[in-house]
Amino acid sequence: MSAIQCEGKTIREINRAIRHLIAEGAREIRLSNPSARHNFAVGLVAPAHLTIEGSVGYYCAGMMDGPTISILGSAGWGVGEGMMDGLLVIEGNAGNGAAASIRGGTVVIKGDAAARTAIALKGGTVIVGGNVGYMSGFMMQKGTLIVCGDAGDGLGDSMYEGNIFIAGGISELGHDAEIREPSPEDLAMIATYLDRYAIQHPGAFKKVVSARRLWNFDKREWTLWKNAL
Amino acid sequence: MCGIAGFLDKTGERSSVGSVMLEMLSALGRRGPDSAGVAVYGPATDGQIKLRIKAGENGIPEGRTERIAARAAILAQVIGSEVAGDYLRLVVRYDGPIETLEHAIEDIAPDIEIISAGHSLELVKQVGSPQRLDATYRVRSFTGTHAIGHTRLSTESRVDLSHSQPFYAHGALDIATAHNGHITNYHKLRRQYEMRGIRFYTENDSEIIGLYLKERMMQGLDFEAALYASMRDFDGSFSYIAATQDQIGFVKDAFGLKPLMLVETPEYVAMATEEQALCAVFGQGVQAREPAPGVVRVWRVPVSPETVGKKVAA
Secondary structure: OEEEEOOOOOHHHHHHHHHHHHHOOOOEEEEEOOOOOOOOOOOOOOOOEEEEOOOEOOOOOOOOEEEEEEEOOOEOOOOOOOOOEEEEEEOOOEOOOOOOOOOOOEEEEOOOEOOOOOOOOEEEEEEEOOOEOOOOOOOOOEEEEEEOOOEOOOEOOOOOOOEEEEOOOEOOEOOOEEEEOOOHHHHHHHHHHHHHOOOOOOOOOEEEEEOOOOOOOOHHHHHHHHHOO | OOEEEEEEEOOOOOEOHHHHHHHHHHHHHHHOOOEEEEEEEOOOOOOEEEEEEEOOOOOOOOOHHHHHHHHHHHHOEEEEEEEEOOEEEEEEEOOOOHHHHHHHHHOOOOOOEEEEEEOOEEEEEEEOOHHHHHHHHOHHHOOEOEEEEEEEOOOOOOOOOOOOOOEEOOOOOOOEEEEEEEEOOHHHHHHHHHHOOOOOOOOOOOHHHHHHHHHHHHOOOOHHHHHHHHHHHOOEEEEEEEEOOOEEEEEEOOOOOOOOEEEEOOOEEEEEOOHHHHHHHHOOOOOOEOOOOOOEEEEEOOOOHHHHHHHHHO
């Protein structure tokens, strides 16, 4: 176990220290006193396990490829943005744009996630134990978003592909998104994830997918195009 | 990208809000290195108004403070006068419309501006860092029930004392605002206000928030209703904090385009653009949350037994 005390160090020094420890073979690293500062552990590519003992600011764990990162508090905007692979677990809440544009890996948010969660998702899995804000899953192209709580306006608006599973209410379904019944395989997959990350199973899930009416322009459907976000 | 912060001591005690604000603003300082300011609501004495007057910038011209005090003495009873930084602080007894007194003082020279006027409000701001603000005005020593503060990154208007925040809503005692974002229909609204004869002191879009709240409250809306109405009438991105003598509140725009983190305990309410400002004052374990887009919250300053006693005695 290696430890980094963040107090009195710049973010650049902290991120350099993380890389240095990993290069020396450390596989378990703990960061203490993060003070909700920004840009922790951005661009990590080694298969190490980093535990951040508190809340973090913006863009934590962005663009990572492979490591496991646990945040024992809440995260600010853009947590895990652009992730390629790995596992990111946030014990608390996440700000706007959590797991935006990820291409692979798994992001687990045990609390609530704010607006634009999993926006432009290009792969991977995002699991939210609480609610998500407006425009979550907007323009997603691939991957899976599982929401145990409620969703704000515009859920799955203009999504191309991918699946959203939601247990709670949807304040407004996005344009060209439609609700389907999840398959037994879908439900088994959800149960596996929830068990794995110790999230209480909320009960029945709905599945939200693309209705694909925006895939090709049809002038007879002008109203639909005009109203799409 | 500016930083805003607000604090209310829910016990109603006059605590060291100056020091809390300074620590929060220092943590937000990198969001806005151009200028810093705080508006603190301190103890009020019946009938007394505190005026903080910009008597010059980067130095007060010879004889200026005496002229201002003499002009104020024509309309009001001046019972205290001191100079700090570029400010002349006057304590007066005055019963007339505050705008009359403000205009009488501002008419002396074009670079004179009433930075704040109120029974409780004490507003200091200047170009530079929060640390520099403390060095000039000893912000740490300010006590009060609540306060708002700002660190500014100028995007569209000039960097000087008048364009700094928080803004006092000229002509509305004790109303101050601190804003992060852009009011994009500012120019249109400003033209409408100017046609109604309302003076703007700066070209900073944030100035309009206080003037808007003042006008809405004069039309009969209470503070909270005025904050709600502003969300409908302002376009753009905004998180802003506003305060009166006995209330403090915030508004987040309908899209949540600007951050604001909030922590509330039985003892206090604190809000800041970034959680790290809350960590800096209240520790790593602070349970901060970001309010949802389109949310307005208002807290009333509790009346402390001490204040009640004073009012009864008066």
